[in-house]
Amino acid sequence: MxxxxxxxxxxxxxxxxxxxxxxxxxxxxxxxxxxxxxxxxxxxxxxxxxxxxxxxxxxxxVLLTSGIRALDELLPEFSRLLHRKGAPSLSVPADLGVWQAGQWVSRRHPSEPVVTASRPLxxxxxxxxxxxxxxxxxxxxxxxxxxxxxxxxxxxxxxxxxxxxxxxxxxxxxxxxxxxxxxxxxxxxxxxxxxxxxxxxxxVLATGRAYATCSFHTDSSEPIDRVSGFYIVPDAAQPLGAILLPAEDDRMMVTLSGPRANPPPTDPDGFVEFAGGLPHPAPHRWLRQAEPLTRPVGYRHxxxxxxxxxxxxxxxxxxxxxxxxxxxxxxxxxxxxxxxxxxxxxxxxxxxxxxxxxxxxxxxxxxxxxxxxxxxxxTGADSPMPGAEGNALRAGPADGIRDWYLERVRERVPGDPVVCRAFRDVLFLLAPPSSLLTSRRVLLRSLFHPTIPTPDELSTRD
Ligand SMILES: Cc1cc2nc3c(=O)[nH]c(=O)nc-3n(C[C@H](O)[C@H](O)[C@H](O)COP(=O)(O)OP(=O)(O)OC[C@H]3O[C@@H](n4cnc5c(N)ncnc54)[C@H](O)[C@@H]3O)c2cc1C
Missing domain, CATH: 3.50.50.60 (FAD/NAD(P)-binding domain)
Known part of the structure; x- marks a missing residue:
């Protein structure tokens, strides 16, 4: 060049x-x-x-909002093409049950779209x-x-x-x-x-997190618990994760994840049983009655x-x-x-x-x-995870303070619309992580406001 x-x-x-x-x-x-x-x-x-x-x-x-925008810039109307080919578009958190820091994220917060097509599509x-x-x-x-x-x-x-x-x-x-x-x-x-x-x-920063994914049949006309899928966010205190997202052709893609020492099984019964250990029973409830379309496959890299x-x-x-x-x-x-x-x-x-x-x-x-x-x-989210290792691990005194602050941010995401939006924008690569520190409103709310509880069941209006 x-x-x-x-x-x-x-x-x-x-x-x-x-x-x-x-x-x-x-x-x-x-x-x-x-x-x-x-x-x-x-x-x-x-x-x-x-x-x-x-x-x-x-x-x-999942294709994040930033990715949708970038693809539309490179290949005009690409998101329309995805839509025409049956790729679901979800607003987050309005259409997704997101469990973070011990509670559901309020679905009344402002939302941004993500696309959840299968990887091959x-x-x-x-x-x-x-x-x-x-x-x-x-x-x-x-x-x-x-x-x-x-x-x-x-x-x-x-x-x-x-x-x-x-x-x-x-x-x-x-x-x-x-x-x-x-x-x-x-x-x-x-x-x-x-x-x-x-x-x-x-x-390198490795947590050893292990994955297993299985596709299930879903009736797209029938939302589960008023949502189109779930995202159970793992953290240092609660290491099991799950993501259930609709894809084209009436499929629900389900990925379960666990730490190095507790990987999700790849046999069909063990896979569903593993979901019983998630911090909320809703994904397990859905999985127990769902019809699998594939066998679970694991991934460790x-x-x-x-x-x-x-x-x-x-x-x-x-x-x-x-x-x-x-x-x-x-x-x-x-x-x-x-x-x-x-x-x-x-x-x-x-x-x-x-x-x-x-x-x-x-x-x-x-x-x-x-x-x-x-x-x-x-790397910021993975550093405090148990078992995290590698030369990119951030473990200095300043990192400790930053992790303490980010934990306060994470805890306020479920109930606080301002913190939720700022956090989501960072996660969807629409704003730099530093914006969580430079926004005065986010800083004040995270440091001085209490966490706001949200209902335990998604079907309850909050
Ligand atoms: C379990 C899992 C879940 C993921 N979930 C998401 C998600 O939700 N959202 C998201 O955005 N990303 C996700 N990713 C990441 C995403 O899949 C990758 O970031 C993306 O595919 C990177 O694209 P790439 O073209 O760089 O590499 P790849 O897609 O891996 O492609 C590499 C290509 O190079 C070819 N190749 C390799 N070696 C050679 C060789 N020697 N000669 C010729 N060809 C070669 C391969 O055949 C392949 O076609 C996930 C990844 C994993 C592992």
Whole structure:
């Protein structure tokens, strides 16, 4: 990414990984490149179904308000398309039973929409929209990237193998810019090492939280307890979590989560029984009478992990990292797809503003900055969790005070409309976490107002 004298002067861009982040980045770059090639190890299914390269496919996915806005900016009318394809849109907290700090969050608070489609539908529609807009993007599926070409000064392409030729010849593709979008398990640190480049510093914070997800049939015309789903928020005192969200085709996606030592079971009966330990009986009540459509599937790679390519010394030019390959989050906060879209918006804006002056280092910084709020939310909330470990753990004296204050904020969310809105805006990546400290109203209410109790049953009007 250097000296684009014309709008197409990025030359040939190779995007490694053709999931959400890869495709949205290809879209952002397409207008500035001579050619874009996407290398994806999977074969794309024709229908919105799970695929093996994305092990999180069967798990519950929510698109936050910030993600809806970013996708609509990149792909105009995308949220309408989602709606037409049956993706439910919920207002939070009005349509969702959110249990936080020992009580239900009042549903009379002002709400913001989130979209709760299945992960395969979200990805399928993003792929369709991007490839319709840019028919010249060359997508090579069943193509597994095995390394980078070039040297410690400049990345000049990628090496790959096509499926079925594992023992055969390794092939190469040259490119002026290579974008790594291969997800959480990205091999880029090792690929750079092979070029003689020191891998970027990594920040990690892991709580060991374990997930299991199962889909159930639901009759969308019949809300449960006057809500469309539940979100039981785990915290340091109450470590079990649950999210029950409607998806297209009359499905309820149910994800249960627990700490390292108490993971949700993946046998059907054990899964439902586990929900009996949640702090409110409503989700268990619903699960006991619901008809499962799938078997539960587990997931354990839930650490927050940020690779500091912006800080790496001596990185070669012509190389950019986006999406989970750059910054992956504990999925409990539902941020990854929204952040991938925000990464692509940041890149688009940098290209529009800087044109010929945009370097890969500057583009990398902009992409990383677009993920900063999400990183602070996830690591800030995970730090006080029992068993949290890693070099990104915040455990200094100032962190103790901050955690004490944030606990007061969390306790006031259920009953206080002002604190609830401010907290939700941070969670939905519409406002930075610092806004909880800089807003005078939130500060005063959190420090000096008592918590406001809300009714124990959602069906009771509060
Ligand atoms: C259990 C769980 C629940 C989640 N829930 C939510 C949620 O509610 N909301 C949300 O926004 N996010 C959620 N996420 C996060 C979200 O799924 C990711 O953040 C998002 O998919 C990141 O997109 P990506 O394109 O960076 O990576 P991925 O979607 O992981 O895609 C990486 C792509 O690269 C390909 N690839 C990998 N290696 C190679 C290679 N060597 N060569 C070629 N191709 C390769 C893969 O096949 C894949 O297509 C959740 C994640 C998990 C694990």
């Amino acid at each position: 250097r000296a684009p004298a014309t709008t197409r002067s990025l030359g040939h861009v190779a995007v490694l990984g053709g999931s959400v982040a890869g495709l949205l980045t290809a879209h952002a770059l397409a207008g500035h490149a001579e050619r874009v090639t996407v290398l994806e190890r999977d074969h794309y299914p024709d229908e919105p179904v799970a695929r093996s390269g994305v092990p999180q496919s069967p798990h519950t996915h 979200l990805e399928h529609l993003i792929r369709r929209r991007v490839l319709e807009r840019h028919p010249h993007i060359d997508v090579r599926t069943s193509t597994r990237v095995t390394g980078l070409l070039g040297d410690s000064e400049r990345v000049a392409g990628a090496a790959f193998r096509e499926r079925g030729s594992e023992l055969g010849e390794q092939r190469e593709i040259s490119a002026d810019l290579v974008v790594d979008a291969t997800g959480r398990a990205s091999g880029a640190p090792e690929w750079l090492d092979a070029l003689g480049v020191t891998a970027p510093p990594e920040e 839930t650490a927050n992990r940020r690779r500091r390519y912006d800080r790496a010394a001596g990185l070669p030019s012509g190389f950019l990292v986006v999406g989970d390959a750059l910054c992956a989050f504990n999925p409990v906060y539902g941020q990854g797809i929204s952040v991938a879209a925000m990464n692509a918006v940041a890149l688009s804006r940098e290209l529009a503003a800087s044109g010929s002056r945009l370097t890969t280092r500057r583009a990398q910084r902009a992409v990383l900055t677009s993920a900063r709020g999400a990183w602070e939310v996830a």
